[in-house]
Amino acid sequence: MVAAGPGSLDLARMRHQRMAKLQANMAERGLDALVLLTSGGVLYATGAWTPLADTGQTLRLRPVAMVVAGDPCPHLFTPYVEDAPDDLPADHLHRALRPDRATGAEELGHQLKDVFGGTPSVVGVDDYTVPMWEVLPPLLAPAELTNATALLTAARLHKTADEQECMRRSWALCEEAHRAVEEALRPGLRTSDLSAIFLGRLFEAGATGNFLDPVFQAMPERLDEGPWSTNGDVPFALVTNDHILRRGDVVWTDCVTSYEGYASDVGRTWVVGEPTRRQRELFARWKEVTDAVLGRVRPGATGVELTSAAVEANGGTAPWLDHYFLAHTLGLEGGEPQRIGSDLGPEFDERFTLEPGMALVIEPVTWEDGHTGYRCEELVLVTDDGYEKVSAYPNRPFE
Amino acid sequence: MTAAPPHPAERVPHFLGTAATEDGAGVDYAALRASRRRRVLEAMADAGIDALVLGRYPNIKYVTGHRSLWRAVLTPTAPVCVLVRSTGQVWLQASTWDDGIPPEVPHANLTGLTWNPRTVVGALQGVDGLAGARKVAADGVAPSGTVLLSLLCPDAEVLDAQPLLDAVRRVRTDVEVHCIRTALAMAEGAVVDVGRHAVAGADEQALKGRAAKALVRFGPVILASEPVVRATPTERGPRSSPDTPPLALRPSARPLSAGDLVATRVEVLHTGYLGSVARTWVVGPGGGVVPDGADDAGSGAQALWARWRRAAGAVVAACRPGATPDTLLAAWDGSGEPRPGLPVVVGVGHGVEPPVVGGTFATTDGDDTALEVGMTLCVQGYVWEPGVGGYLASETVRVTNQGPELLTRLPGGLVEPA
Numbered sequence: 075m076v077a078a079g080p081g082s083l084d085l086a087r088m089r090h091q092r093m094a095k096l097q098a099n100m101a102e103r104g105l106d107a108l109v110l111l112t113s114g115g116v117l118y119a120t121g122a123w124t125p126l127a128d129t130g131q132t133l134r135l136r137p138v139a140m141v142v143a144g145d146p147c148p149h150l151f152t153p154y155v156e157d158a159p160d161d162l163p164a165d166h167l168h169r170a171l172r173p174d175r176a177t178g179a180e181e182l183g184h185q186l187k188d189v190f191g192g193t194p195s196v197v198g199v200d201d202y203t204v205p206m207w208e209v210l211p212p213l214l215a216p217a218e219l220t221n222a223t224a225l226l227t228a229a230r231l232h233k234t235a236d237e238q239e240c241m242r243r244s245w246a247l248c249e250e251a252h253r254a255v256e257e258a259l260r261p262g263l264r265t266s267d268l269s270a271i272f273l274g275r276l277f278e279a280g281a282t283g284n285f286l287d288p289v290f291q292a293m294p295e296r297l298d299e300g301p302w303s304t305n306g307d308v309p310f311a312l313v314t315n316d317h318i319l320r321r322g323d324v325v326w327t328d329c330v331t332s333y334e335g336y337a338s339d340v341g342r343t344w345v346v347g348e349p350t351r352r353q354r355e356l357f358a359r360w361k362e363v364t365d366a367v368l369g370r371v372r373p374g375a376t377g378v379e380l381t382s383a384a385v386e387a388n389g390g391t392a393p394w395l396d397h398y399f400l401a402h403t404l405g406l407e408g409g410e411p412q413r414i415g416s417d418l419g420p421e422f423d424e425r426f427t428l429e430p431g432m433a434l435v436i437e438p439v440t441w442e443d444g445h446t447g448y449r450c451e452e453l454v455l456v457t458d459d460g461y462e463k464v465s466a467y468p469n470r471p472f473e
Numbered sequence: 474m475t476a477a478p479p480h481p482a483e484r485v486p487h488f489l490g491t492a493a494t495e496d497g498a499g500v501d502y503a504a505l506r507a508s509r510r511r512r513v514l515e516a517m518a519d520a521g522i523d524a525l526v527l528g529r530y531p532n533i534k535y536v537t538g539h540r541s542l543w544r545a546v547l548t549p550t551a552p553v554c555v556l557v558r559s560t561g562q563v564w565l566q567a568s569t570w571d572d573g574i575p576p577e578v579p580h581a582n583l584t585g586l587t588w589n590p591r592t593v594v595g596a597l598q599g600v601d602g603l604a605g606a607r608k609v610a611a612d613g614v615a616p617s618g619t620v621l622l623s624l625l626c627p628d629a630e631v632l633d634a635q636p637l638l639d640a641v642r643r644v645r646t647d648v649e650v651h652c653i654r655t656a657l658a659m660a661e662g663a664v665v666d667v668g669r670h671a672v673a674g675a676d677e678q679a680l681k682g683r684a685a686k687a688l689v690r691f692g693p694v695i696l697a698s699e700p701v702v703r704a705t706p707t708e709r710g711p712r713s714s715p716d717t718p719p720l721a722l723r724p725s726a727r728p729l730s731a732g733d734l735v736a737t738r739v740e741v742l743h744t745g746y747l748g749s750v751a752r753t754w755v756v757g758p759g760g761g762v763v764p765d766g767a768d769d770a771g772s773g774a775q776a777l778w779a780r781w782r783r784a785a786g787a788v789v790a791a792c793r794p795g796a797t798p799d800t801l802l803a804a805w806d807g808s809g810e811p812r813p814g815l816p817v818v819v820g821v822g823h824g825v826e827p828p829v830v831g832g833t834f835a836t837t838d839g840d841d842t843a844l845e846v847g848m849t850l851c852v853q854g855y856v857w858e859p860g861v862g863g864y865l866a867s868e869t870v871r872v873t874n875q876g877p878e879l880l881t882r883l884p885g886g887l888v889e890p891a
Contacts, residue, residue, distance in 0.1 A: 111547070112547050112548055112549055113545075113546050113547040113548075114546065114547075114548070123723050125698050125699045125701065125722055125723075126545035126698070126699050127545055127697060127698035127699065127740070128530075128531075128543065128545065128695065128696075128697045128698065128742060128824050129529060129530050129531060129545075129546075129547055129824070130530070130531035130697065130742070130747065130823050130824015130825060130826075131697060131698055131740075131824050131825045132545075132547055133529060133531070133547070133824075133825075134819070134824070134825040134826070134827075134829055135816070135825060135829070135832070136547065151835070152833075153814075153815070153832060153833050153834070154722060155712055155714070155814065155833055156710060156712040156713060156719060156720060156721040156722075156814070157712075157721050157722055157723045158712055160711065167712070168835065169833050169834055169835040170832070170833055170834045170835065171834070171835055171836075172829075172834060172835075172836055172838065172839065174635060175836070175838065175839040175840070176839060177836050177837070177839040178834075178835075178836050178839060181835050181836045185835065199616055200549060200616065201547075201548075201549045201550055201613065201614075201615055201616065202550070202613065202614045202615070202616065203613055203614075203633075203635075204611055204612065204613065204614060204631070204632070204633035204634070204635065205633060207614045208633075220616075221616035221617060222616065223549060223615075223616060223617070264692070266689055266692050266693045266694075267689075267690070269689045269693075270685070270686045270687075270688075270689035270690050271686065273682060273685035273686055273689060273696075274682040274683060274685060274686030275682065276682065276685075277678050277679070277681045277682030277685060278676070278678060278679040278682040278683075280678060283545070283699060284545065284685075284696070284699070285544060285545050285546055286542070286543070286544050286545075287542055287543035287544075287695060289542070300570075300572075301570040301571050301572035302570065302571045302580060303569050303570045303571075303585070304568075304569050304570075304580075304583055304584060304585035305569060305585050309569075309570050309572065311542060312542070312570065312572045312573070313540050313541065313542050313543075313572065313573050313693070314693040315693050316692045316693055330544075397569045397585050397586040398586070399588070407546045408544075408546065411588075413588050416588040416589075417587055417588055417589045417592060418588050418589050419589070
């Protein structure tokens with residue numbers, strides 16, 4: 075097992091504190107109940123472990139959560155009853171629902187009335203199957219059905235101490251699996267072999283799941299060697315293939331793994347062999363950009379402060395991928411909706427202000443056609459007066 | 474009259490592996506995609522549906538063959554793929570590159586990743602034939618999506634796309650069954666690899682990692698679900714129902730002991746098709762063994778295997794044209810074994826498909842459609858004995874006029890050892 079960090083972790087306390095935040099957000103918005111179908115919504119409300127799977131499976135065998143205002147425990151409807159958290163009361167643990175079916179959507183409505191003890195007035199829902207969309211409004215009339223997405227986003231944005239500890243552990247486990255891959259990196263391996271080594275070590279080390287097909291992409295040296303794209307920018311992250319690695323290949327990684335639902339998002343740049351002088355320079359510029367951005371991370375800083383620092387350190391152009399962003403918040407399952415430098419535009423970045431308890435991934439990119447580029451992701455937790463850097467993967471042999 | 478030679482998509486390339494070949498031998502995926510899309514367009518025509526608006530990847534994969542970056546996350550439904558019946562054209566949102574995009578989808582029909590709802594609307598407004606649609610079928614609606622659909626196709630009636638797609642997907646061609654067989658072969662390989670290392674002291678988490686590693690050794694495949702490697706319980710747990718044989722799937726921290734019965738399930742997607750294989754290893758000094766009538770698995774395991782064969786064998790035998798979900802459950806019940814918590818039968822295709830029979834649900838599947846020739850099903854059974862443990866195993870079968878055809882090929886199931 076990997077040393078999972080020195081911090082203490084109490085999962086029952088974590089679930090309890092998350093529920094308290096949900097309840098506070100519901101009260102603020104005047105919601106009587108929540109019906110949660112997204113995997114992140116169910117995870118946040120219940121903490122229930124389910125085998126992470128392709129949506130071809132989870133759409134048919136899915137957990138659903140309901141939250142009733144004033145009730146400190148969620149209701150969990152799951153096909154995996156015996157893997158439910160120990161502290162969930164037995165009368166809050168139910169057989170699974172089938173919201174993808176008309177009969178199942180009706181049953182969902184009836185169960186909501188049952189656990190609520192009548193018809194709630196305002197219900198937040200985070201996703202609908204078409205049968206739910208057809209069945210629920212008449213079944214729950216005159217209840218108002220509202221969008222629960224903003225409520226969930228707000229609750230999830232600030233992490234409790236236990237959530238932060240989960241994120242430290244998740245990141246450390248993903249870095250440990252990265253180390254196993256980097257040690258094995260050599261000509262003749264296929265990029266899919268890197269995924270195999272990664273997943274093997276990841277689970278062995280104690281990660282509780284994997285959210286994303288691990289990306290170990292051999293980068294084209296020039297953009298015109300890559301696939302056609304809508305935006306002409308660096309093609310990343312592409313689907314895993316079985317490219318056979320050769321000396322000099324530059325590999326970018328992007329892996330999103332789970333510890334009790336909390337995501338890592340480790341991205342690194344490696345070379346099969348030694349980096350060239352120009353590649354070291356691209357790293358050096360990436361480092362200047364990253365340091366400039368980190369230098370601005372503190373409560374009260376806006377997204378625009380971060381993007382401006384990055385652009386300035388990069389000599390006037392944006393050092394991030396056009397189809398992504400400079401930074402994003404992180405939590406359960408992966409990136410959260412707070413994306414800084416995205417195509418939502420500077421208006422969003424201007425409004426977004428860092429606060430203690432947020433988890434922020436910074437992912438600048440430098441690129442020079444003909445020489446590939448450098449991209450890494452760093453995780454920081456915003457503290458009362460600055461930040462704690464969680465990511466600790468070394469940048470050798472570029473340094 | 475001589476019968477026409479089989480269409481390329483119907484030719485099954487046995488014993489060729491998964492390699493791309495210079496002579497073009499192997500699965501003709503272009504023909505397979507075309508045949509799937511043709512079936513969908515015909516079903517749309519029958520139902521009078523002008524456009525499909527899809528956000529769920531198994532549906533998108535079936536309709537387009539898009540090889541996309543896999544995530545194990547259910548987010549609010551987003552309109553990623555549109556299929557317009559009048560033109561037969563596919564449009565894919567959030568596809569920044571043509572990597573993974575089949576060549577029949579032109580660049581003009583691709584739009585990049587975006588985080589901006591206005592851009593999504595703009596891109597969908599550019600889909601020829603959507604704005605004038607009178608009948609649209611969608612496979613989900615995000616809370617904000619109702620507004621989106623009324624904006625995009627103001628005159629359209631919106632229907633559920635899932636029953637239509639389920640019906641189209643229900644029956645598999647020989648080539649699709651070949652893809653499922655290949656996926657099964659990969660999963661079998663990984664299950665065997667776990668068994669070789671199921672020794673006393675082994676760690677369930679590490680064996681789970683070994684299963685994943687063994688699968689990805691076959692190349693760029695997708696884990697359809699996290700491998701399950703879990704010693705079955707010898708007594709009921711706090712969460713166990715008195716009516717259901719106990720089984721938790723999450724790995725425990727307890728190292729394996731000699732004689733443990735270790736439920737092992739590996740599921741993989743090969744070109745989108747599911748191979749799901751479960752077996753139960755009895756932990757022994759030289760690795761795990763499956764009960765096969767020999768003494769080394771222990772009499773408790775042999776007896777459980779016999780019970781499993783009786784119950785699961787009855788279900789497999791019932792997988793015939795005309796059988797309904799009730800028939801299949803009755804076959805299990807006829808063995809006298811209590812129903813397992815996991816479904817006894819699921820359809821197998823692009824992941825799990827209807828029917829989903831049995832399992833810990835509040836309602837039935839609601840789909841009582843009888844089995845047809847060409848359907849592929851995974852029969853998964855679990856039996857349990859206090860003080861001994863449990864036996865989990867599965868068989869994937871194809872429904873034929875001659876009876877169920879076993880596609881899984883591994884000891885410890887219904888296949889009798891030589």
